[in-house]
Amino acid sequence: MQVNDGRTAFFWFDNWLQTGRLIDITGAVGTCYLGIPRTAKVCDAVSQAQWNVRGHRSRHFRELHARIQREPVLDVEQGHDVILWKHSEDDYKPWFSSKQTWEQIREHKTTVIWSKTVWFAQGVPRFSFMVWLVVKNRLATGDRMRAWGLHQSCVLCGERDETRDHIFFACPYSFTVWNNLAGRLSGYRTDPDWEITLQFLTNNDLQYLDKILLKLVFQTSIYHIWQERNKRRHHTGYRSVDQLIRLIDKAVRNRISSLRYGADHKLGRMMQRWFEMTQTT
Structure with a gap:
């Protein structure tokens, strides 16, 4: 409190003497x-x-x-x-x-290298949150459920041990989806290993728009693959690989269309780039 006339500052409860209350x-x-x-x-x-x-x-x-x-x-x-x-x-x-x-x-901690892969301006908040949970390995996958006495195999491919690394993207079903959508965009450098995939997304030499698109596809794929896994787990749905690819492709297009940039040509270039990468899928 900067005291002038002293009519507002409390003698005992405001820091007017610069020594604390x-x-x-x-x-x-x-x-x-x-x-x-x-x-x-x-x-x-x-x-x-x-x-x-x-x-x-x-x-x-x-x-x-x-x-x-x-x-x-x-x-x-x-x-x-x-x-x-x-x-x-x-x-x-x-x-x-x-x-x-x-x-x-706030409690200050060292910035993690994957932060910009999870949080970026063009991302969808609920997708980003899901990816954050995946990176922290906090989803209720089979290996975590075993601590509660429950056994869960992978409902996407039948693998006995369901883990975070298996679902993203060692599982043949999920890797086919990921590779189909991100293969050309990444220069055919997709990998079923989770750590390699996360490292590539964090540090690569792609062009600016391709980096954004790849992170957007990554997050959208994780979100919908996990939803497909849950639907199968609870017997409320079943999508083939091609159906899920089309669903993710539509979600990416909808997100691009909803973005508003300072210059309209950036939005058009992003949509054009995504069309070029997916027109043969």
Whole structure:
């Protein structure tokens, strides 16, 4: 709190002295030793153009009393008090920033290399969330369900042990879908190994639009393959490889059509590029 006339700032509960809240420094007994009521404003601690605060004889609060006495006495001509928001260490400004506040209260960790594969502007939020779960290996796959006493084989190909790495994309069904949609786009560098696939998506030499399209196809494929797996698991549907490919292709086209770029030609180029990559599939 930047104190000017002292009529807004609370003496005990606002950080007007730049030492923190005084009530936290002195505790509840501080109101008695300093002679300032608990609900007082800063201006209430001034009388006849000087600080009217007790405590100079107290061995507990003598230093705090001296600190207050060194503070310039309030001047009503300076205007109203100003609330300052912390933007960084020792940097306060008169406006609030949700970004700077979040940066200060969040737990900072090293950025993971796959972050831009999961979170990017053109992605679909629910697809991105699904991919994040897959990367963290948090889906209820067979190997995780075994901890609960349940056995699940792969309903897409019949493999006995269902794992994250098997579904994406060691499973013949899912790899056929992934390879069919991403093969030409990736320069025929698709691989059934999950770690190799994730590494390629994170670090490749593709052109800008191809990188976006490949990540979009990757996320859309994972989302719909997992949905197909769940439908088969609960006996609510069955799609062949070709049917699922057409569904994912349509979803990618719909997403491209929904995007709005600064220049319309980028949208057209992306749609044209996707058509070129899939016209023979």
